[in-house]
Amino acid sequence: SDLQDFITGLPKAELHLHIEGTLEPELKFALAQRNGIELEHSSAEEVRASYDFDSLSSFLTVYYDSMRVLVTADDFYDLATAYLTKAASQHVRYAEIFFDPQAHTSRGVPFETVIGGLRRALVDARRDLGIHAELIMCFLRDFTAEHAMSTLMESLPYRDWILGVGLDSDERGNPPAKFAAVFARARQEGYLLTMHCDIDQEGTHEHIRQVIEDIRVDRIDHGSNAFERPELVAAIKERGLGLTCCPISNGWVVDGVKETEIVGLLEQGVKVTLNSDDPAYFGGYVAENYVRLAEVAGLGREQLVLLARNSFDIAWLSGREREQYL
Ligand code: ADE
Numbered sequence: 669s670d671l672q673d674f675i676t677g678l679p680k681a682e683l684h685l686h687i688e689g690t691l692e693p694e695l696k697f698a699l700a701q702r703n704g705i706e707l708e709h710s711s712a713e714e715v716r717a718s719y720d721f722d723s724l725s726s727f728l729t730v731y732y733d734s735m736r737v738l739v740t741a742d743d744f745y746d747l748a749t750a751y752l753t754k755a756a757s758q759h760v761r762y763a764e765i766f767f768d769p770q771a772h773t774s775r776g777v778p779f780e781t782v783i784g785g786l787r788r789a790l791v792d793a794r795r796d797l798g799i800h801a802e803l804i805m806c807f808l809r810d811f812t813a814e815h816a817m818s819t820l821m822e823s824l825p826y827r828d829w830i831l832g833v834g835l836d837s838d839e840r841g842n843p844p845a846k847f848a849a850v851f852a853r854a855r856q857e858g859y860l861l862t863m864h865c866d867i868d869q870e871g872t873h874e875h876i877r878q879v880i881e882d883i884r885v886d887r888i889d890h891g892s893n894a895f896e897r898p899e900l901v902a903a904i905k906e907r908g909l910g911l912t913c914c915p916i917s918n919g920w921v922v923d924g925v926k927e928t929e930i931v932g933l934l935e936q937g938v939k940v941t942l943n944s945d946d947p948a949y950f951g952g953y954v955a956e957n958y959v960r961l962a963e964v965a966g967l968g969r970e971q972l973v974l975l976a977r978n979s980f981d982i983a984w985l986s987g988r989e990r991e992q993y994l
C-alpha cells in the first residue's frame with residue numbers, strides 16, 4: 669500500500685532490538701543442523717505455529733530455549749547479518765542492537781565468542797550494506813546484581829565495541845534499584861545507560877521513577893506507562909529522555925498495542941520512537957511496527973516523519989553523524 673511504501677522509504681534508526689529476538693525459525697533450523705542439535709519441532713512452519721505468547725514470561729521461556737542453537741562466533745555473525753540485511757531493506761540507516769551475554773555465558777558460550785561474532789557482522793554490514801550499527805549490552809534482571817557486575821567487568825576489554833548497557837528479562841520483582849551499583853559503575857566506565865520499564869500495573873510507575881531519578885538513565889526502553897502520571901511525563905521531558913516503544917511486541921506481552929499511551933506521549937512532546945523488540949517472535953520488523961501503530965491510531969505522514977526523526981534525535985550518535993540524518 670501507499671502507507672507501507674511511505675514508511676519503508678523513510679530513513680529510520682532502530683534503537684530497541686534484541687539480536688537474539690531476530691532468530692527466525694529457518695535460521696534456527698540451519699544452525700541446529702550445523703551444530704548437531706536436536707529440535708523438538710520438525711519444520712520452521714511448525715515452530716512459527718507454536719508461537720502464542722500471552723505474557724512476557726511465556727515469551728521469555730521460548731526465547732531463551734531457542735538460544736541453544738547459537739554456539740560459535742559464526743552463529744552470532746549469521747544471526748546479526750540476517751537482521752542487518754532485513755533492516756537495511758527497510759531503510760534502517762542506523763541500529764543500536766541489544767545482546768544478552770549472560771544468556772550465553774551461563775550455558776558455556778564465552779563472552780568473546782558472542783561479541784566477536786556480532787562485532788564482525790556489524791563491521792561487514794557497514795561496508796557491504798551501508799548500515800551503521802552499534803551494540804548495547806543488556807543484563808538479565810532475573811539474575812543477581814553480582815552476576816551483572818561480573819559481566820560488566822568481563823565486558824571491559826571490549827569497551828570500544830559497546831555503546832552502553834541496558835536491563836531486560838523478567839521485570840516483576842526485579843526493580844531498577846536492584847542494579848543501582850552496577851549501573852553506577854557502568855557509567856564510570858563510560859557506558860551510556862538504559863533500562864526496560866514495561867511491567868503491567870503494579871510497580872510500573874515506581875520503576876519509571878527509579879530509572880529517571882535514582883539510576884539517571886540516558887533513555888528508557890518502553891516506558892509508555894509514564895503517560896498515566898503527569899509528574900513522570902514532566903520529568904521525562906525536562907531531561908529530554910527518549911522512549912523506545914515497541915507496538916507489536918506490546919500486543920503480545922502486555923495489554924494491547926498501547927497506542928493511546930504512545931501517541932499521547934508523542935503529542936505531549938516526548939521523544940517517542942518505534943522499534944521491533946523481538947521481530948522473529950512477534951512477527952514484525954521496524955516498518956511493520958510503524959504500519960501497525962499508524963493503522964490502530966490513524967497516524968498521518970507528519971507524525972510518522974516525526975517518529976522517524978525522533979529515532980535519530982535520541983540515538984547515541986556523535987553530533988556530526990546525527991546531523992547528517994536529521
Ligand atoms: N528480552 C528480550 N525481549 C524482551 C522483552 N520484550 N522484554 C524484556 N526482556 C526481553
Ligand code: ZN
Nearest residue numbers: 686836864945
Ligand atoms: Zn526489549
